[in-house]
Amino acid sequence: MASESGAKTVREEWGTRFGFLMAMLGGMVGSGNIWRMPYTTGQNGGGAFLLAYIVLLFVIAVPGLMAESALGSYTKRGVIGAFKKTYGRGWSEGFGLVVVLTTIALASYYMPIVGQVIYYTIHSFLLTFSQSGFESVPFWNAFTASPLLTIGTHTLAVALVAGVLLFGIRRGIERVVKWMIPLLVITLIVVAVRGLTLPGATEGLAFALTPDWEYLVRGQTWIAALGQALFSTGLGWGIALTFGSYLRKNDDIPLGAGIFTAIGNTSIGLLAIFTVFPVVFAFGLEPTAGAELTFISLVSVFPQMAGGSIWAILFFVGFFFAAFSTALVIIEVAVTTVAEETRLDRTQTVLAVCTVIWLLGIPSAYSASFLGTMDFMFGNWGLPLATLLIIGTVGWKVGPERLRVIELNRNADVHIGSWWDPVIKYVVPVVMVFIMAYYLVTNIAASTMQTVGGVVLMAVLLVGAVLVMRTVRRRGRPGVDAGGD
């Protein structure tokens, strides 16, 4: 471990174990759980996909989340600080900068989506969807065609997130997610119960769950399952590392940060299948409509249900909780790191980071195609690169055995054996390299410019971040630890 000359940080800690668990879950459970998991399952062989997904979840996501959380818990630093403590001061801190910039980019195009959810949630309370003559397509088109609405709701979403983050880890994030996540689960259960009682609802379950075992031997099924397992759990995005750094002295990592959060997130994805698909099939909607499923299809059928206004409110409140909690958690990754690495206090950091995200998010709020391009570039290469940097650091610099015997099994509720070491050293990094190469090969012909642009952007990001950190450290401007509150 490289020595550090920085001042000792007085860090915040989670107030309760439940708060930490809900924050981890909140970061993972996002809008993708509501619309992506169900149709991905249905499209890829139903039960066969679920089997592949569960295997990959246990083999890659659970061990990976343990590694990332343990790195944060051991270093007690945010992303850049963790790299600094692991490699020493200098160019390698650029790896941490890449992770932070990737999460900022992710947040910039995620916030407009949160804004959309807020807009629809407000209208569900205004009973707009139940008014006579309401049509979901013109409503959606009117929203997306109005910069005032798209940028306005994006602004509102960023402002709400900033408002919570200003209160810090314990009084802000923890206080909010402790209520939001249980309520999200409750709303999904209530809507699922209603959906399952609709005529024709079982067709939705049949579509999503009937196993087509031929899919198990198709590479595409495993790729889809891998993508879902990685992106749904947020492995390597700096979330588990950041939140692990706020763990208390006697907190466990393997059971809470690894097993519960990964499986809990997937459990909510399964609940979303029971919530969304019965309604989709009961009303003959297109199950593979993607995000439109939520903003166009479901909105059009709620009024047709008895007590439709109530179901719409419940659904969109749950959807808002999922999207908003994820936004909170993603932005906290940047806030923690910037607070540690600069002379800004938490309030200044939250305002600065949220302002940057708001500005970067305006193009995505204004243009759906720009948002799609950002998602394409960062989803396909930025996030896997961040994962590779974090897990690769644990696997090849810290060493999985060292981290496991010293940190991971300390205060552990379940003991992690030596099987974990090769998974972190070889399996996860190889999978990340594979998935980036796979996305490159499969996209290069269909969208050459975007693919080349994405790969070049990530290369520039990586090299640029390393050079920036090297230059900054050579000038001898040490960061001032000011994390926490």
Next chain:
Amino acid sequence: MALSTAAWVVMVGSIGVLWVPAMWALFRTLRDEDRKLELLTEQGKIDTYSPGALAELREWIRTHPDDEYAPDARERYDDCVETLRDIDEPFYDWSDAEIEELRTLSE
């Protein structure tokens, strides 16, 4: 349309493989936290490694004496041994005989 047997199996299996372990993990970890807090309140400190984990740590220290992480590992090892000697009730399943046999690295 009735669900096929295979779909039922997948549904029940998924719930069994996902929801049951998730609920078990949640209750187990929250129960353990309560227990840790109870012991911390009573004793001021608790043991940090299980018998298996501490044995692994000791073995790692023995095989990596000059590792850059070794000083931290030694400190954590000794801290756990001293804590086990000081407290009346350990969190992990330590027997009195096992605790009696433990030695700090300097002993």
